[in-house]
Amino acid sequence: MGGVMKNADMAGIFEQMADFLEIRGENPFKIRAYRRAAQVIEHLPREVATMLAEGEDLKALPGIGEAIASKMAELVRTGHLVAWETLRDSLPEGLSTLLEIPGIGPKTAYRLATELGISSVDELEQAILEGKVAHLFRLGDRTAQNILHSIRSMRRKDQRIPLGQALPIVEEILSALRPLPGVRNLVPAGSLRRFRETLGDIDLMGTADNPEAVIRSFVSLPQVREVLAQGPTKASVILSGGLQADLRMVEHEAFGSLLQYFTGSRQHNIALRTRMQKKGLKLSEYGITDTATDRLEKFSTEEAFYERLGLQYIPPEIREDRGEIDLAERKAIPRLVERSDIRGDLHVHTNWSDGTASLEDMARAAKALGYQYLAITDHSGGLGIAGGLNEERLLKQMQAIRQLDERLEGIRLLAGIEVNILADGRLDLPDGILSRLDVVVASVHSALNQSEAKMTRRILKALENPHVDILAHPTCRLIGQREPIAVDLEAVFQAAAQHRKILEINSMPDRLDLQDISIYRARELGVLLAIDTDAHRPEHFDLVRFGIAMARRGWCRPAHILNCRPLGEVLSYLKRDEAYRRTG
């Protein structure tokens, strides 16, 4: 295995360890320990390899003890894990592939492999068609057909879909079901409510006078392609896009615990229940049971639920078992940034480059949102990006912005640019003109395949330019379409902190860049952030809610976000106060 072991790869290996152990029927708690470790590693804000290099004790991490810590060290040191290889070799081939099929767990996978010699999805499909699977003991024709269904729908669908794609589908379903008679609550839960950047499925919760009728309407929605399961309180369906959606109904009085339970994350809930179990409380979607009296207490709101546990309310975005429960116990949950904290946007486009709206339309839309300021940052022209501005057009635009700013009451327009960072780290506009702008946003749009070393040098060089204020979409990823660039983010954060540069949280749902764990780390290192929309038309301003959600997932308070500050403070941070502007 070449190169440094990345956290994502390491997490995958421990996840497979868990699968292997499960197939072998080992202690379920040992299996859970491996799964928990995989989760923790996957969401670490720093690379394990870096932590080890700096002499940190991995056992300090939650869920990581002696055994797993030494396996992590082995992986970093050698790129291999002997225990994993031994386990893998002790089992029939292809089990991992079979486990990926929904409805097939470790028991079934093992039997298929040993009793029928199946080692791939194609072989399994063939065996079902030949009737072999239905003849296995305790597996009937019905089960075989269900597996076949799973295989075929799995082939059709993408694994996880971006948040921004799922949301419209959800809104559609909600608006179809909410008007039904007797429905009182109907809301998204799960990773959607926590604003994870991608979703594996859609979770909806509700209460109604006649839950079964709501379930029946749900499964017969036109968007439903297939019903996986249907009972009196819950149903699971596959939507026409291939996405799974689950609906659960409960009585009105228990809505708070239902919502809490199914908002998750699973890790948060497990941590919560383990902790409360020691206090004699059993938590479920129906409420809290005192194990001494066996009496069930119900909660109609999440707030009341957390309060009963002696905890401060925990916002859904940070329910990831990363220390939030301890903080809630000490009543020390930070006041996370909210939409009403946002006072302006520092990265938007107009029809001067590839936006679709005029300067004035964008300005008025921002003003209508109550913003104090708006920075116009069209593309620079270097690499033929749609209508990018050269020096001459930029000067004209500056003039237009200044004139419009004179005319418009109630909002301040800032003249800016989104300048390209060229392959060697230079910018594609000269310092002379950059120095005359109110704000300079810099970003990478070309030569995305550079090596990590080269890309890191390139970005650091740009950050050393005194005129650059904000590094936009730092990893250049497009969720589900383009991998992030190879760059040493830790080095970028340190440079940003040193030069007092701002890193962007880009709100576009297909970018969400920086992502949550990077935001968390940047904030830890004292880097100031900006939540920008990168809007290309007025409706895009609304996307700021995604950026805010990411900032919240990174535990940001308003103080961590530049555009939560009033205009005067923003200008002085950018070292562009009124005097500067007149002389500049």
Next chain:
DNA sequence: GCCGTTTTCGGCCCGACTGTTTTCAGTCG
């Protein structure tokens, strides 16, 4: 395998739905 103002040993989250079953195992979330 992890973890500890109930424990360094003995616990470890909780319930719904399905299919093939006469009482429950497997899977999922």
